[in-house]
Amino acid sequence: MERDVVFFDLDGTLLPIDIDDFLRKYFKALTREFSDTFDPDYFIKSLLKATNAMIENNGERLNIDVFIDSFLNLMGVDNQSDMMNRFDKFYQEKFPRLGADIRAGKVPANLIKHLKESGYQLVLATNPVFPLQAIKERMNWANVDPGDFAYISCYENMHYCKPNPGFYQEILQKIDVEPERAMMIGNDVQEDMIAATLGMETYLLTDFLIDRRTDNSRIDWKGTMEELFAYLTNK
Incomplete structure (x- = not known):
């Protein structure tokens, strides 16, 4: 069966950022936004607990x-x-500033353009713990057009999170695609390569590699973004 659907992770994959560094800046900015109302330490602890509740969501x-x-x-x-209105205001007015120092290269954008023009169906399979607005903003930082993607995972449209295989299964069902037709590309061994358990092909990006060494997920291919570009444009 021909593989004609490509799933992409976002942070550390299409978007060249260290996720831990980004989250520190994000939490600092968000805490500042609510500092007039809530204790900063308790606010962050509660935010992390609520985020973990999403990660443990059973569908x-x-x-x-x-x-x-x-x-x-x-x-x-x-x-x-x-x-929630205050959260929305933060994502509209303050969140975009977090991308000011990010310098995305041309390779991810050129790869998306090539795949789109070649007839591939594209999916942005980022962990859905952010609203769609924040995810599209980060896609803009990566110089990729959200309109090129058939589906973008976000916390408004998903019932699972990575590394639950249900996350990938839910997307496959929504776009009506068999896993054997799809490839998952990401930089996180545990969260992204788990897609292999459903029969998806996997490509591990090594530029911003995350490996907690807690499992033995199947990795079909691995390499840098430049090597990925060469692999997919020569298929």
């Missing part, structure tokens, strides 16, 4: 609903609308 509810229920309960907030 019964959307990730956004899991996050809201967990976070608001931890923070003792009754007015969901006011809280």
Whole structure:
């Protein structure tokens, strides 16, 4: 069966960032946004717990609903609308500033352009713990057009998170594609290469490699972004 669908991770894959460094800056900016209302340390601890609740989501509810229920309960907030409006404002006005120092190369954008023009169906398979607005903003930092992707995972449309194989299964079902037709490309051994358990081909990017050495996920190919470009453009 021909593989004509390509799943891409975002952070550390299409977007050349160290995720731990980025998250430190993100948490600092978000904490500053709410510092007039909540204790910063407790705010971050609650945010991390609510994020972990999404990662442990069993598929019964959307990730956004899991996050809201967990976070608001931890923070003792009754007015969901006011809280989420403040998050929305942060993502609209402050979050874009976090990309000011990111310098994405041309290779990821050129690869997406080549695959799109060659007829491949593209999926942005980032861990869906952010809203779509924040994910599209980071795609812009990578100089890739969200409109080139048939599906973009986000916390508004997913019921699972990585490394649960259900994350990949849910996307495959939504785009009506058999796993044997798809390749998953990412830099995280445990979160991205787990797609192999469903029968997807895998390519591990080594530029911003993350390997917690907790499993033996199958890796079909691995290399740098430049090597990936050569591999996919010569197929």
